Amino acid sequence: MTVISTDKNPEALSLTLVAEFDAGVERVWQLFEDPRQLERWWGPPTYPATFYRHEFVPGGAAKYYMTGPEGQKAHGWWEFTSIDAPRQLEFNDGFADSDGNPTGELGISHATVDLESLGQRTRMTIQSTFESEEQLEQIMAMGMEEGLKQAVGQIDSILAQHANA
Template sequence: MTVISSTKNPEALSLTIVAEFDAGVERVWQIWEDPRQLERWWGPPTWPATFEEFDFRPGGKSTYYMTGPDGSRARGWWRFTAIGAPGRLELDDGFADDFGNPVEDMGTARMAATLEDLGGRTRMTIASTFESEEQMQKMLDMGMEEGMGQAMGQIDAILAGQPAA
């Protein structure tokens, strides 16, 4: 498993997940900037993602849905706020309705992904910050921590060039 730590900090309203990969930073960056590679890992194995819109630039928007085992769809959106290839990506993250519009009562989380060179290996840190304790708890209750860990656990196969399952 690639995830080496997961830390909840209720005082800072944050969840931070750290993983390490046997690939260089440039290669790991590709799993963020290429929506077809992103679809192979964003979402736990039982809830694969499909990106419908993917405008990978500061101010750009992305919309996606994850399909559950029963065929139901959970929709989400991202707004890219900063992109510093190949080491840092920042975005606003939220739930969407069936038309891709933000679901306001679910709030918006901020996510920052950083990639650090470990001499040919890469450490990826994904830090999510929430608007309130209630929002953070709701996301944790929905399985965000476990789901992110499972999602990131799929990255090794992509980096190794294995075909999609």
């Protein structure tokens, strides 16, 4: 299993996930940089993501939706606030309407993704920070922690397919 740990910290208003992969930092970075690879793992297996906008530059936007088992769509947006390839990226994250416009529903969270080289392996740390304890609890109640673990758990197979290609 790629996910090493998750830690929900109500005092810091954060959720942190740590995972390790059998691939170098540059290869793992591509999983964020390339929207076709990103949508292969962003979202749990039963809610796959489709990115229809992906401006991977500071100030750029990503717009996507996740499609549920019954065909329902949950829309989201990112605003990239910092990109330091291939080591770190930061983005604001929230819910969107069907046109990709932020709704303000459940507020905004801020994600920081750090990639650390462990020789031929990479440690990825994703930390999401929330505006309030209420927002953190609402997002957790929607299944974010388990969904993120399932989503990141799909990365190994993507990396293995690339290595054998």
